[in-house]
Every structure is written in structure tokens, then in C-alpha cells.
Amino acid sequence: MTNKTVLHAKHLASGAKMVDFFGWDMPINYGSQIEEHHAVRTNAGMFDVSHMTIVDVQGADAKAFLRRLVINDVAKLATPGKALYTGMLNEEGGVIDDLIIYFFSDTDYRLVVNSATRVKDLAWMTKQSTGFDITITERPEFGMLAVQGPEAKAKVAKLLTAEQIEAVEGMKPFFGVQVGDLFIATTGYTGEDGYEIIVPNSSAEDFWQKLLDEGVVPCGLGARDTLRLEAGMNLYGLDMDETVSPLAANMAWTISWEPTDRDFIGRDVLTAQKAAGDQPKLVGLVLEAKGVLRSHQVVVTEFGNGEITSGTFSPTLGHSVALARVPRSVKVGDTIEVEMRKKLIKVQVTKPSFVRNGKKVF
């Protein structure tokens, strides 16, 4: 049984090439992945992300539950609408999923989790909720769009009411606000300015069409992947999974170690890993010569081997970039090697981020 998002017919009408994405029939591109990529870097593009799972966590113990469930601390969230990127670990310290949590009040939070992990995420959350006075509610009655690019906000503004424009005016990154029918958030997965917008299913097609009419370019999962990889953002299932520690996935910044008495799931394991200093780390790789770095290629360093977790051709830079998990002693600036087609090819080690706001950042 293949799931279809509320925007499925719009994709077909725009000539999308559809693929199966973890049980969802989703657009991979609408003709050219590279042109869609450039549209987001230079103008405005939009993605149907309605397959992602929206889960509301509400109730007297919502805050306490989330302080246990995830590695970042929702107690840091004081301003309504503020969002937090973090990970949810199993008892062994492996990443069950990465997610965004929006804070509305101590008794009201919204989580957006990956679609590919939806079933296990909900099962895990339900299991962990024992003893907490909360409700966990999926919200399939909403679609979700990401409108991204330097012109994205201006184009979206043409569709908004005066009240909505006022609410999002000057909204800082990583905030979300519900105004009228729309939940509008300054989040994204491209490294560009823009919004992620949650819209009722009943008006999703109309909203998408109006953005098309404003010249926003529909973009598929192909461009979404090259954009997020240039931005150095992890993709669950490639860059980390249940066997990988957040310390080995460039997610240490999403862990709140303080206060030390907050007993989040996986804390003991992470504390021991941190003390031992033995976890590998996620770095960026740049190949300026011909060829394209790909997932699972072996990385050879003087400190031992590593592996490329995600690799692609970067349309913005004109050469290949990758994220790779390597021994912790490897340093930014080092030259190491990747095994490609039975040859060892030299690549440069960078921080795991390549492009932000249309510009090279390494």
C-alpha cells in the first residue's frame, strides 16, 4: 500500500517523476534536479514534506516527558514558538530519530519527526510515556510545505493575510507561529532562508497552486538531498541510525549536558563515550577533481579507516562533497583518501558544512 500526500495530484500535474520513498509515492524531480537545486539557492523553490510526521505532545507532564525523551533540554525553551533540533536515543545511546520540537507552553509541544521512522518513533514515545500525564497525538489532517530560497519569504508573503504577515515579520530563525489556518516556521533543510508551513489538508492544493503562480519552483527529493548535503545537514538512515551515537554524527551540539541531574535516555552511555573520547566523528570531504563521492565508500586515513555516509555532486560548487565518519584524530585541513572504483583518490577534510545562503562556507 503506497501512501500519497495531499499534494500528489499537483506533482503529477507538474510532470513529476515519482518514486517510492519509504512507502510514500513522492516526486524525485520535475524534470531537472540541478535546475531545482539552483532555484532554491538563487530564487525560491518548494518541497512537499507532507509525508513527515507531525506529533503533538500535550498535558501536565509534557515538559518532563520531553526532558526524558530527547538529548536536548526543552527547559531551555522560554519563548512561545521557539524550536529545538535534537535527537531521540535508545538505551544504548543510538539515534532512533532526529526531530524538531516547537514549544508553545510547558504543557503543549509539537514534534516533527521523519516519515521513514514514523512507526518506531510513535511506538517508542508511547512506551516511554508510561507514568507521564500526557497525550501523544498524530496530526495527519495537515499537509506541510517547505518554501526555501532568498526570495521565498517575499513570495510567501503575497499569500498571507495582514495578520499573518505581522506575526512572521522579523521572526528569528527556528521559530514557528500559528496564525489563522497556517503554522509558519522559520525552519528548513536547505541552508537558505525560508519557511516550513503546516497547512490544513483542505487548503493544501490551493496554497501550492498559488505558490506555483508566484513563480516558486516545485522541487523534488533529489534537490532536497543535494541542498541538505551542501548545508551539512544529516539525513537519518544515512548519516546516523540506531547504531550510531550522536557524538559520532555531528550532533553533540544538540545535547544538553546541563543540568547534570536531567536523566535523559542514553545519558549514561553518552557520558561514558565522552569520557573515553573513542567515538569517531562526522566531517566534510571535498573532491575538487573529477568523480562523485558516494555513500559507503571507504575512507582511508593514517588513523584507520572511515566511511562516507552521504556523498553527492554539489551543483552549487561544481564538484563533489560528502559527509564521512572518520577516526576522531583526523583534523580539518587534512588530506585523506577515498576508495573509488578500486583507486585511492585524495580528498580534503572540512567542517561538515559546505554552502549557506548561496555561498561556499569552507
Add this chain to the structure above:
Amino acid sequence: MSNIPSELKYATSHEWVRVDSDGIATIGISEHAQGLLGDMVFVELPDVDDSISAGDDVAVAESVKAASDIYAALEDAPELLNSDAFGEGWLFQVKLDDVSELENLLDAEGYKNSIDED
């Protein structure tokens, strides 16, 4: 279904071959394959005067999506592979030592049947 020129020979791995009267074979990949691969970004070709055998890995076409091995004058314009797979997007030419090896390839109808099974 994409057009499949009847004057060419095909491999199930999506390469096409055109043999000219001088015994020179021109090799490319099919329209169907370029559609599956998506936007091409690099092509690596064999060197002039290389000696190759059937089944050898001799060239690589990299799309933004995937790498594809090509078994058996495009390096500066890989997008030609997308826009004109059966024409200007040809990959390389080879002088045939053993023309009988062509008999192992499919005709247009055989190739069409093979991709319909995908």
C-alpha cells in the same frame, strides 16, 4: 516509452552500439537509461588507443543521482547525454577486432522488451 532507434544494437545494461562501414563502433547509453540516471555531471572515458574487451569497465557516467559503469567527446558537456542520448551524447568509439561479438547484443525490439520487464 522512449524511442529506440532500430538501426542500433543494445545491451541489457542500457548501452547502444552503432557500427559504421569502416568497422568503427560508436557506443552510448540509451534514452531510457539517461532518464533513470537523471542530470549527468561527469563522464570519464577510455583513453585513445586503449585496448578493451567485451565486458570491461571502460567508462563512467556520473549523474547527480548515481554512478553508472559503462561496459565495454562528451567529457566537457555531460548534459548532452540527457538531451541527445542516441546522437550527440555518444560516449566513445572503438575499432572492432571481432565483429561476431555484436551478435550477442539485442536489436531494438529485444531491448524494448528488456526494459519493459524492469
